[in-house]
Amino acid sequence: MTDGADTPSLVCLIALPLAGAVAAFLWPRRAPAVGLGVAGLLWIPVLGLLIRLVSQGEQQYELGGWAVPLGIALRADGLSVFLVLMVTLVGGAVSGYATGYFGGVCWGSSFSSLPPAEDGEDGRDGGQAHERAGFWPLWLFLWAALNALLLSRDLFNLYVTLELLGLSAVALVALADAPVALGAAMRYLLVSLLGSLAFLLGVALVYAGYGTLDLPMLKAALGGPVAPVGPVALGLMTAGLLMKTALFPLHFWLPPAHANAPAPVSALLSALVVKASFYLLLRLWFEVFAGVATSGAMRFLGVLGAVAVLWGSYQALRQPRLKLLVAYSTVAQLGYLFLLFPLSSAAAGGFTAWAGGLYFVLAHACAKAVMFLSAGSLMRAAGHDRLADLGRRCARCR
Amino acid sequence: MTATTLYALAGIALFGLGLHALIVRAHLVARILALNVMGAGVFMFLIAVAARNETPDPVPHALVLTGIVVAVSATALALVLALRVQAVRGRAGLAEEESPDA
Amino acid sequence: MSVSEWLSALLIAAGTGFFLAGSAGLLRFPDVFTRLHALTKADNVGLGLVVAGVALQTESAVTLVKLVLIWWLVLVSSATVCCLIAGAVLRHGRAPAAEEEAR
Amino acid sequence: MIPALDILLIVALLWLARQALVARDLFKGVVLFIAFGLLLALAWVRLRAPDIALAEAAIGSGLTGALFLSTLGRLRRMEREAGQAEPPPEDGRRGGWTGGFLTAAGTVLVTALLGWAVWALPAGAPGLGDAVQARLGESGVSHRVTAVLLNFRAYDTLLEVGVLLVAIVAVWAVARADFPFVTRNAEAGSVPPQQTALVNLLVPVMLVVAGYLLWIGATAPGGAFQAGAVLGGAGVLLLLSRPHWAVLPERRWMRTGLAAGLLVFLGVGLALVIAGRRLLEYPAGWAGALILLIEAAVTLSIGLTLTLLFLGGRPAAGDPAPTMTHTNQQP
Numbered sequence: 001m002t003d004g005a006d007t008p009s010l011v012c013l014i015a016l017p018l019a020g021a022v023a024a025f026l027w028p029r030r031a032p033a034v035g036l037g038v039a040g041l042l043w044i045p046v047l048g049l050l051i052r053l054v055s056q057g058e059q060q061y062e063l064g065g066w067a068v069p070l071g072i073a074l075r076a077d078g079l080s081v082f083l084v085l086m087v088t089l090v091g092g093a094v095s096g097y098a099t100g101y102f103g104g105v106c107w108g109s110s111f112s113s114l115p116p117a118e119d120g121e122d123g124r125d126g127g128q129a130h131e132r133a134g135f136w137p138l139w140l141f142l143w144a145a146l147n148a149l150l151l152s153r154d155l156f157n158l159y160v161t162l163e164l165l166g167l168s169a170v171a172l173v174a175l176a177d178a179p180v181a182l183g184a185a186m187r188y189l190l191v192s193l194l195g196s197l198a199f200l201l202g203v204a205l206v207y208a209g210y211g212t213l214d215l216p217m218l219k220a221a222l223g224g225p226v227a228p229v230g231p232v233a234l235g236l237m238t239a240g241l242l243m244k245t246a247l248f249p250l251h252f253w254l255p256p257a258h259a260n261a262p263a264p265v266s267a268l269l270s271a272l273v274v275k276a277s278f279y280l281l282l283r284l285w286f287e288v289f290a291g292v293a294t295s296g297a298m299r300f301l302g303v304l305g306a307v308a309v310l311w312g313s314y315q316a317l318r319q320p321r322l323k324l325l326v327a328y329s330t331v332a333q334l335g336y337l338f339l340l341f342p343l344s345s346a347a348a349g350g351f352t353a354w355a356g357g358l359y360f361v362l363a364h365a366c367a368k369a370v371m372f373l374s375a376g377s378l379m380r381a382a383g384h385d386r387l388a389d390l391g392r393r394c395a396r397c398r
Numbered sequence: 399m400t401a402t403t404l405y406a407l408a409g410i411a412l413f414g415l416g417l418h419a420l421i422v423r424a425h426l427v428a429r430i431l432a433l434n435v436m437g438a439g440v441f442m443f444l445i446a447v448a449a450r451n452e453t454p455d456p457v458p459h460a461l462v463l464t465g466i467v468v469a470v471s472a473t474a475l476a477l478v479l480a481l482r483v484q485a486v487r488g489r490a491g492l493a494e495e496e497s498p499d500a
Numbered sequence: 501m502s503v504s505e506w507l508s509a510l511l512i513a514a515g516t517g518f519f520l521a522g523s524a525g526l527l528r529f530p531d532v533f534t535r536l537h538a539l540t541k542a543d544n545v546g547l548g549l550v551v552a553g554v555a556l557q558t559e560s561a562v563t564l565v566k567l568v569l570i571w572w573l574v575l576v577s578s579a580t581v582c583c584l585i586a587g588a589v590l591r592h593g594r595a596p597a598a599e600e601e602a603r
Numbered sequence: 604m605i606p607a608l609d610i611l612l613i614v615a616l617l618w619l620a621r622q623a624l625v626a627r628d629l630f631k632g633v634v635l636f637i638a639f640g641l642l643l644a645l646a647w648v649r650l651r652a653p654d655i656a657l658a659e660a661a662i663g664s665g666l667t668g669a670l671f672l673s674t675l676g677r678l679r680r681m682e683r684e685a686g687q688a689e690p691p692p693e694d695g696r697r698g699g700w701t702g703g704f705l706t707a708a709g710t711v712l713v714t715a716l717l718g719w720a721v722w723a724l725p726a727g728a729p730g731l732g733d734a735v736q737a738r739l740g741e742s743g744v745s746h747r748v749t750a751v752l753l754n755f756r757a758y759d760t761l762l763e764v765g766v767l768l769v770a771i772v773a774v775w776a777v778a779r780a781d782f783p784f785v786t787r788n789a790e791a792g793s794v795p796p797q798q799t800a801l802v803n804l805l806v807p808v809m810l811v812v813a814g815y816l817l818w819i820g821a822t823a824p825g826g827a828f829q830a831g832a833v834l835g836g837a838g839v840l841l842l843l844s845r846p847h848w849a850v851l852p853e854r855r856w857m858r859t860g861l862a863a864g865l866l867v868f869l870g871v872g873l874a875l876v877i878a879g880r881r882l883l884e885y886p887a888g889w890a891g892a893l894i895l896l897i898e899a900a901v902t903l904s905i906g907l908t909l910t911l912l913f914l915g916g917r918p919a920a921g922d923p924a925p926t927m928t929h930t931n932q933q934p
Binding site for chain 2 (some may be wrong): 606609610616617621622623624627629632633638639640643646649650651652656659662663666670671672675677678680685703706707710711712714717718721722724728730732733734735747748750752756758760763765766767769771773774777799822828856902905908909912913915916922924
Binding site for chain 4 (some may be wrong): 590
């Protein structure tokens with residue numbers, strides 16, 4: 001384990017989108033350029049981190065120079081760097097798409113005929129302006145929250161990143177100012193806040209029982225005799241995270257929220273945001289609480305995942321609208337992810353299950369993002385996304 | 399049983415009260431109120447934990463201060479969303495069996 | 501206990517008595533105006549007595565200033581809020597309802 | 604032996620919370636919630652957490668209560684304009700007696716499980732109190748909570764200031780300021796003179812108190828959050844009564860003020876990185892000054908954010924909102 005004090009790439013991964021978010025808020029006209037700039041610049045710390053990870057192994061960074069448990073540390077191992085790489089890839093692609101989708105960008109885009117974004121505050125020019133004004137700062141905050149979550153090793157800090165992630169995600173859904181989208185955003189917000197509170201109470205129980213918030217230190221402390229507080233805290237945090245990950249039967253909020261958001265937002269939510277809470281579940285179950293989580297509980301999560309695959313796929317096939325179909329398919333695909341829990345704890349094939357599971361995470365992120373982006377373009381072209389009428393429309397497009 | 403244990407348990411009870419109201423109430427303002435009570439319960443538990451020591455542990459205090467500010471931000475956003483829902487739907491509630499493509 | 505401690509206890513007890521009377525008035529009086537009367541008048545005197553009692557126990561001048569400041573601020577704001585509530589009730593001819601609370 | 608005052612306080616808190624949550628009349632529920640918040644502040648004092656008590660009284664009870672009340676007012680107004688004489692009855696969610704029973708039983712079960720875990724907490728109380736005490740001398744401040752918030756765990760606070768900014772960006776993206784609601788009184792020329800007098804009196808006092816809280820935070824309970832909350836309270840008072848000297852800043856300045864906290868916080872952190880240190884690793888001797896600088900900016904941003912969250916939407920370009928004096932001088 002090396003300390004990355006000399007190469008601040010870990011910090012840049014969080015500070016760069018955060019600074020971008022402030023810049024996009026301060027200069028709304030330049031927001032798309034800021035977003036694209038951040039998306040490009042982020043590759044420098046990402047690749048730097050990747051190189052160091054390969055050559056030196058796990059990286060960590062003590063913020064403020066305070067050692068854990070007093071301070072907060074960032075940590076990058078294979079799993080988190082893999083996911084950061086995925087976020088940078090998908091996030092960059094979606095940013096590029098969004099410059100076209102929301103208009104207001106200065107170079108060749110079919111939507112550049114829209115009135116300039118001004119700062120979109122009067123909402124009189126077709127309702128598009130405030131979408132454009134809100135999207136960039138919120139998305140950059142979301143990006144910062146994703147990276148911060150993937151790199152943090154402190155439980156309370158993870159709670160703050162979850163809230164940052166949840167609030168910006170909800171606001172992004174509410175950008176589509178339609179009645180259905182507002183209802184979906186409201187439901188998403190309630191679920192997200194309930195999930196965060198359950199997680200926070202779990203964190204509080206951990207602190208009460210073990211006196212630390214640092215994940216590796218907690219892991220060491222859990223090695224001793226198990227008090228009831230350990231499993232109960234894990235249960236609470238898991239319940240909160242399952243709500244945010246939308247595992248069946250807690251998936252009810254996902255399809256309306258993902259289907260009614262603006263297309264780039266749907267892509268980000270389905271591809272990246274649900275994966276963040278899934279990543280935390282992996283961390284908690286397989287690393288920190290490995291001694292507490294029983295194989296029965298793992299099997300239970302696996303069964304829920306299996307049901308989600310069947311139920312989500314069945315619902316997807318029944319949907320009349322393209323974006324809802326894609327959203328329900330997310331419910332199903334998330335079910336596949338949870339098959340990882342029982343499979344990887346099996347004595348044989350644990351590594352294969354991990355490799356397969358992570359490959360699936362990446363594949364789903366790319367595929368689902370592209371699907372939602374394509375659905376958004378189809379919707380723009382056809383003016384709706386009713387499956388029954390889309391075929392005719394597309395025949396004409398050719 | 400000490401006073402701090404009682405406060406800790408009261409925090410858990412507040413969490414439970416809020417959770418129940420969050421599930422059974424339909425009006426969005428009532429549900430946001432319920433989330434605030436749940437949050438107060440978590441804070442009370444944390445501060446009771448801090449008070450177990452001779453000099454109170456400042457770390458939970460700092461966590462709760464952070465939590466209070468996060469809570470007021472979330473509440474403000476939730477209330478504004480509730481108002482928008484009322485404005486476009488005529489009622490500040492979410493229909494239970496709502497077809498997503500209404 | 502010294503004389504000043506006895507005096508302090510006496511003042512605080514008297515102040516608490518005013519609070520009790522004010523609370524009883526809040527519960528028992530028939531309409532908004534009389535309830536306001538009970539609440540604001542009794543609380544101002546009650547708080548004044550409590551502050552005087554506590555002030556007897558302090559040694560630092562800064563604390564004394566803070567205590568008096570607290571009493572003065574409560575006095576000013578409760579008098580104003582009393583006027584505002586009573587005015588609102590008079591204008592609307594009914595108890596202040598939900599739409600008036602934000603002032 | 605538990606002091607009777609604590610038992611009384613806890614019983615009162617639980618009773619108030621329950622009453623607030625079951626009240627069918629939402630106005631009643633919110634008023635009970637505000638009372639609950641005030642008693643909660645008392646509980647924090649009993650638990651020797653004066654910092655939280657200050658923040659709770661100002662933010663948890665005060666500003667959150669104001670947000671709820673203004674939301675209810677707007678809801679009622681919308682209902683009146685839509686021609687609904689009475690607020691629509693709340694539709695029952697989980698239908699039937701069995702549903703209600705199952706929900707209650709489930710909640711009780713979860714609460715009991717949590718209570719059991721708390722009851723069975725190991726007795727030896729670990730914590731980071733000693734670790735904080737050991738390094739307090741290097742933190743640049745002598746108040747332990749401020750040391751944790753702005754030095755040991757400053758990164759949490761940085762992200763939290765980000766959450767505040769997200770809230771305002773989100774609210775601005777979702778809704779336009781319903782300014783007529785806020786200014787209704789002033790437009791009718793009927794801000795009562797007592798109210799104006801009170802605001803003229805209180806706002807300067809609140810500014811002084813905010814400055815005092817900010818300054819004292821280094822050595823005693825207080826700090827950026829409490830000071831920002833007091834500023835926010837002053838802002839809400841100004842929005843409600845619009846004395847002639849109060850002017851909403853132009854939107855450019857509004858944005859700058861809202862972002863100032865995060866900007867300065869992140870700027871200081873990154874400047875230290877460029878200087879070869881870690882993020883927010885203050886150089887020895889500079890910690891106190893840098894913390895005060897960050898806190899001052901954060902106080903300003905929190906105050907402005909809370910005020911504008913109360914406004915409930917983005918102030919639009921065409922509205923008279925930006926200059927509050929506009930309508931006030933009309934007869």
